[in-house]
Amino acid sequence: MKKIKWDKGHGGSDPGAVANGLKEKDLTHRIVEYAMDYLEANYTGFEQRTTRAGDQTLTLSQRADMANKWGADVFISVHINAGKGTGFEIYVHPNASPQSVALQNVLHGEILSAIQQFENITDRGKKRANYAVLRETKMPAVLTENLFIDSNDAKLLKNEAFLKAVGEAHARGVAKFLGLPQKAKPQPQTQQKPQQKASNQKLYRVQVGSFSDRKNAERLAAELKKKGYPAIIV
Ligand SMILES: [Zn+2]
Known part of the structure; x- marks a missing residue:
């Protein structure tokens, strides 16, 4: 050590x-x-x-x-x-x-x-x-x-x-x-397991528009919310 x-x-x-x-x-x-x-x-x-x-x-x-x-x-x-x-x-x-x-x-x-x-x-x-x-x-x-x-x-x-x-x-x-030994890097296989599990409970997203002007995105999000749909801007 x-x-x-x-x-x-x-x-x-x-x-x-x-x-x-x-x-x-x-x-x-x-x-x-x-x-x-x-x-x-x-x-x-x-x-x-x-x-x-x-x-x-x-x-x-x-x-x-x-x-x-x-x-x-x-x-x-x-x-x-x-x-x-x-x-x-x-x-x-x-x-x-x-x-x-x-x-x-x-x-x-x-x-x-x-x-x-x-x-x-x-x-x-x-x-x-x-x-x-x-x-x-x-x-x-x-x-x-x-x-x-x-x-x-x-x-x-x-x-x-x-x-x-x-x-x-x-x-x-x-x-x-x-001359310190390097830590073993996590194997790609162990990283895939949680993803496979998650695929049993898939989520489907619906995109309703993409805009170069944020104001337009905000307008549409407000409209969707008014109609009772949860809307997020990414
Ligand atoms: Zn000094």
Whole structure:
């Protein structure tokens, strides 16, 4: 059973970077939640926890300690960049283990390709920095900076589908790195059974008109109702 520790960058009294009506902590929490949902839905053989289930204020060392005490196999800290740049970058510690570098490589590829399906955003590359959560964690650890909150990148960060895609790419990368087995997909046969049952009690619908102008549809529906027929507009 592999243990995955997700770190939602910022929270509580620390919102992280704030610009363009966005708070870094709101975005990182969404991304991590999408990542966790995706893993839950598609893979087995793991347990996952986040450094904060809600919006607690935590120090960097507290978050690293939590991962160490739990004995996590992997630690992923999710952030949004600031400083008016553009693009995606991913960090490991300057003295990173080969496993951390392997995790960085897999996640870099997955996340970048997900981002580039929305826009041809700059690859700022695989970097190294002496960040506390990377320095103090004992397992393979990375920190992602997912675009800039205070530049043109913000328009992508306001797109929920984008946050979902970025979260799911984090999940796929972690699953690949840990070699998590995929959940069996439901067989088509088991999906047909309820349909066969339902066919014993068929419903017949009568369509009485289709209109390009909704007003005409409403007029006919009103007329039918007046005559005692239930009418719905689809
Ligand atoms: Zn941050």
